[in-house]
Amino acid sequence: MHDHDPADRTPAAGASARVARLRAPAHVGAGVERPITVDQTNRSVVVDEAVIVKWFRPPRPLPHHGSDVLAHLSEVGFDAMPAFFGTDEADGLVVASVAEYLPGATDGWEWYLDEVHAWIDGTVPTAAMERRATGLGRLAGRLHVALATPSSRWPAPVGEVPVQTQLDRMRALFERARAVTTGITAEHLARRWSAIRAAIEPQGVDGAATTPAIAVHGDLHVGNVLAVGDRLVVTDFDGNPLSEDAAARQPAVVDVASLLQSIDHIGRIVDHRTGGARRGDLTFFIGDSVARALEAYRAELASASLPHLLDDRLLPALRVAQELHELAYAAAHLPHWVYVPDGALTAMFPDET
Numbered sequence: 001m002h003d004h005d006p007a008d009r010t011p012a013a014g015a016s017a018r019v020a021r022l023r024a025p026a027h028v029g030a031g032v033e034r035p036i037t038v039d040q041t042n043r044s045v046v047v048d049e050a051v052i053v054k055w056f057r058p059p060r061p062l063p064h065h066g067s068d069v070l071a072h073l074s075e076v077g078f079d080a081m082p083a084f085f086g087t088d089e090a091d092g093l094v095v096a097s098v099a100e101y102l103p104g105a106t107d108g109w110e111w112y113l114d115e116v117h118a119w120i121d122g123t124v125p126t127a128a129m130e131r132r133a134t135g136l137g138r139l140a141g142r143l144h145v146a147l148a149t150p151s152s153r154w155p156a157p158v159g160e161v162p163v164q165t166q167l168d169r170m171r172a173l174f175e176r177a178r179a180v181t182t183g184i185t186a187e188h189l190a191r192r193w194s195a196i197r198a199a200i201e202p203q204g205v206d207g208a209a210t211t212p213a214i215a216v217h218g219d220l221h222v223g224n225v226l227a228v229g230d231r232l233v234v235t236d237f238d239g240n241p242l243s244e245d246a247a248a249r250q251p252a253v254v255d256v257a258s259l260l261q262s263i264d265h266i267g268r269i270v271d272h273r274t275g276g277a278r279r280g281d282l283t284f285f286i287g288d289s290v291a292r293a294l295e296a297y298r299a300e301l302a303s304a305s306l307p308h309l310l311d312d313r314l315l316p317a318l319r320v321a322q323e324l325h326e327l328a329y330a331a332a333h334l335p336h337w338v339y340v341p342d343g344a345l346t347a348m349f350p351d352e353t
Contacts, residue, residue, distance in 0.1 A: 016045035016053040023098040024051050024085040052101040059093035066238040072153045078146035080233050108222025116270045120278045137293035139232050140259050141300020144252045147214045159249050164207035170200040170321040177324040180331040185342040192349040202317045211311045213249035220255040221262035252309045257318035260290050268343040
């Protein structure tokens with residue numbers, strides 16, 4: 001018997017309350033259900049305003065990377081995420097996951113944009129923006145330290161992977177992005193492609209070498225960081241749905257590059273919304289915030305005696321590659337987003353000669 005319609009995978013009435021009561025009995029009373037109505041790949045239902053049940057569309061085969069990550073993080077005491085209560089499984093598939101619901105939480109595409117707008121309007125002080133950037137870096141550092149901490153699920157969580165894998169991925173992203181770029185963005189990048197191609201070939205890096213790897217978040221950007229008052233929590237551990245490596249160990253620097261470029265993207269969006277009138281201020285915001293986030297991230301690794309987890313050799317190239325990924329994705333699926341990686345790449349490579 002199914003608790004959802006196999007045709008549209010909509011959870012049946014009462015199904016979410018049943019799963020929530022099974023996995024988080026202390027948090028469920030009457031079992032009042034409230035579907036999340038925003039467009040999502042999966043279906044999410046809040047139960048008693050305390051628990052959120054995410055129904056996967058389609059169900060995911062076991063082992064399920066996101067659930068494994070959450071179980072590991074829970075065991076090692078990582079608390080900068082909604083509490084994870086478990087999964088509902090059937091026939092070797094993960095049907096749903098159950099986690100803490102955080103009333104009033106907003107994601108970074110909302111809270112960070114609002115704060116940057118308020119900063120350029122003069123209603124939020126620069127010091128507050130500095131603290132936010134530091135908080136994001138600290139959060140990422142704490143996450144990676146936790147992912148590198150042994151648990152019963154992963155007694156040896158840190159491994160080694162070939163650098164060549166990332167070099168190949170970056171080259172493929174370059175070819176894909178260049179092939180799909182059209183219009184004004186193609187004009188902007190026409191004389192930059194050779195410099196971009198060179199930037200994704202880090203000097204002195206031997207493809208045969210290895211680099212430390214963990215079970216990274218896989219899609220770490222400000223949109224997956226929720227603000228609940230002054231508290232920041234990370235969510236959505238299912239990885240990048242477009243990545244073939246979502247369930248594999250990857251270098252921590254992949255997450256770092258993604259997070260840093262999402263901070264950059266916040267600045268690009270506000271610049272776009274304000275018609276370039278505050279570009280100087282926003283250029284400062286991007287540079288300063290990225291630097292502060294990276295500094296705070298490094299400090300967290302250092303405090304846990306894990307500075308080697310960040311492969312600095314790959315960071316500049318992976319930041320460029322992140323924009324190539326954004327560009328290719330936007331060109332294929334989200335045309336109104338193209339201006340963001342266009343702006344980031346143009347800023348990264350200002351010399352068109």
